[in-house]
Amino acid sequence: MKKTNWLLLVLALALSMFLAACSGGSDESSDSADSGDSSDTEGSSEASGEQVLSLMDTADIPTMDASLATDAVAFQWLGSTTDGLYRLGENGQPEPGVAKEHEVSEDGLTWTFTLREDAVWSNGDPVTANDFVYAWQRAVNPDTGSEYGPYMMGGVIANATAVADGEVPPEELGVKAVDDYTFEVTLEKPIPYFESMTTFGTFLPMNEKFVEDKGEQYALESENLLSNGPFVMTEWSHGEGWKLEKNEDYWDAENVQLEEINVKVVKETATGVNLYDTGEVDRVNLTSEFVDQYRTSDEFSVKEEPTLFYLKMNQESDMLSNVKARQAVQMVIDRQSMIDVILNNGSVPAGGDVPGNFAKHPETEEDFREINGELVETNVEEAKKLWNEAKEEEGMDSVELEYLGGDTETALEMDAYLKDQLEQLEGLTVKVTSVPFKERIERDKNMEYDFQNAGWGPDYIDPNTFLNMWVTDGGNNHTGYSSEAYDGMIEKANNELAQEPVERFETFLEAEKLLIQEDAVLAPLYQRAQAQLWKPYVKGVMAQPMGPDYTYKYAYIEGK
Structure with missing residues (x-):
């Protein structure tokens, strides 16, 4: 993504x-x-x-x-x-990859890609439409165990969710090799940013024979890889x-x-x-x-980048299941000092779940972040008050929570800063667990944390790439958050309002307020700069x- x-x-x-x-x-x-x-x-x-x-x-x-x-x-x-079909070129715009061109049906549901005939794999095999059919079916096949396949394709490619849920076989996915160099995709609904999505890694092709021959060793060593790029x-x-x-x-x-x-x-x-x-x-x-x-x-x-960092909070934790506790976490962190002292790199405090200078209102051209403003503030006294109320409601005097962190020099420094900030809350002890990056991915997937410093960059250019993460059982949710109201907003924006850009955008604005201000699912930290x-x-x-x-x-x- x-x-x-x-x-x-x-x-x-x-x-x-x-x-x-x-x-x-x-x-x-x-x-x-x-x-x-x-x-x-x-x-x-x-x-x-x-x-x-x-x-x-x-x-x-x-x-x-x-x-x-x-x-x-x-x-x-x-x-x-x-x-892939397309790749990102100058100014982040899609440019031809394996696809030379494409056509879209009048109803926006059928995309037909014409593939170039001079694209080959590094073993000499031609790159064909079947390589896309195989890869996309594999990504949503529940036997593969992909996170991004169901996440990126569900609700986008016809039957992707049903395939991922094991209700129909992978062959029912809405993809077809019309011939070796014609690839047809049937969407679940019109997706205005679908061309942008095809540049993303989950949509890359695979050589079926090579992948199957390598089995479990595929893609784990350089000799078990094929390239066409x-x-x-x-x-x-x-x-x-x-x-x-x-x-x-x-x-x-x-x-x-x-x-x-x-x-x-x-x-x-x-x-x-x-x-x-x-x-x-x-x-x-x-x-x-x-x-x-x-x-x-x-x-x-x-x-500056459209990449956000925030504390994820595991709502299956007794204390963090309490919304007042999560709001206290949001308020106790001094983001500006973190930016000025720890980062000092041009990053800016994050005010929500959608970054600045990323998505603009389709009519007014106003920036999403400017319209919604700062949905969190630093207020240590109010944070302490909310935390004490949460402790009383949960019947706790003291709490120890695990903070899942990284093992690099800079990660350790940031994690120490956030531990210090969080422990301003009376009775809270934060235990930092520092692990390698690969292990953190696995622990996140299994929700083996209480706090986690996480980041997200867009998978395509649309607010949905940030907000869709937090729907119930979303492939990258991993917080335990579930809200019928929030799910309904995201569902409406991506279905009923799919071809109503103004109403869709404004629904996303309201969804972000619910996510951050009311339900306090995340504690936004900063928008990254390099x-x-x-x-x-x-x-x-x-x-x-x-x-x-x-x-x-x-x-x-x-x-x-």
Whole structure:
């Protein structure tokens, strides 16, 4: 879903769960979901010198299986090695991938994609319509265990929910290979942003024979992967890094200038800065203590992202099942100090569940965030009052709650700050459990936490990508929240009002107020920005608002 465009880092990602992308929410900071300012993409410069890009990430790739990926790290490298129907290009706009063009029926329900005939897999097999049919059916097949398949396709592709629920076989999904190079999709209802969705990682094709031959080992090692995109993953040393090489058989190889992308896993920012200063890597995300040091450098840049971070609160916890307790958590955290002292990277306090500068009113062009304003405020005295009332209602004098955190240097710093803020509430002891990124994803899915610092970047450009997460039993909900009123608003916006843009937008505004102000499902923290250093010889990198944080297809090195 998200990108992620969660996405997308600084202290930021080292701590959350941008499952993916984030969009979906991954929880690493630094480069795990980095989406900072890209290097210069303008001018008439040309590639010169060795075409090798050296990068860092703070976490290993959990999986390269597009059906199972849920985080920004996986979606970044899936998007770099695989073309879907479309891919994100300049200014975050879809551009041709395997699809050359498409037609939409008058009722908006049938999308017919014409595929190019020169797209091949890295084993020489042609990329055909069946590769999309197989991958999309696999993503919603309950036997696969995909989170994003049912989440992204449910209510979108005809019969996706019924397939995911085991009511009908995967073959009933609304996808069909008319012939090798004609792919037909039947939607459940008109989806105005569907073209944008097809760029997301969950919708990538798969070579059925290769996947089935590899079985449980598919996508776990570089030799168990196939590519049809700009790059091929040729090395993958788990926990240490990976290497991509130019795919010489790519249909658009003439426009790919990089020969290699090398990625190191580096969890400590100081180590990363040292690697940057010594020329071993070409980009580094800066945490607070380094921002002031490098702010005047010509290589310093900051870019705001449509990626939000917030505390998720497990409503199956006795104390956090109480709405007053959750409202107290929202109010006790000083977001501005967190931004100024801990992040210091251009991030801004989050006021709700939809980021600023992301979605505009279809008539007035006003920004969603400006219309709804700040739905949370810092008020420690009121927070303490609400907390004490909640304790009395729940019959508790003291409470110990687990805070699920990350294991990177920056994650530990942010988690310590939030623990201190939360323990201003009388009788509350916060136990921080710091685990690797991959384990956090699993614990989130199983709701093995009380508090969790999580992040989300958009999977497509629409408020629904943020608000639809919190419907009852939503694939990425994992909070225990269930509200008939909230479900009804989201259902109405996406069905009855699907072709009524003004009413639909205003319904989303009301839904956000219910989610944050009244039900206090989340404690919004901040909207991320990236403070970064980029080597000036790196050109043509495009930062994206969703899916992969960056497009490297057009990147090149000039004059290194």
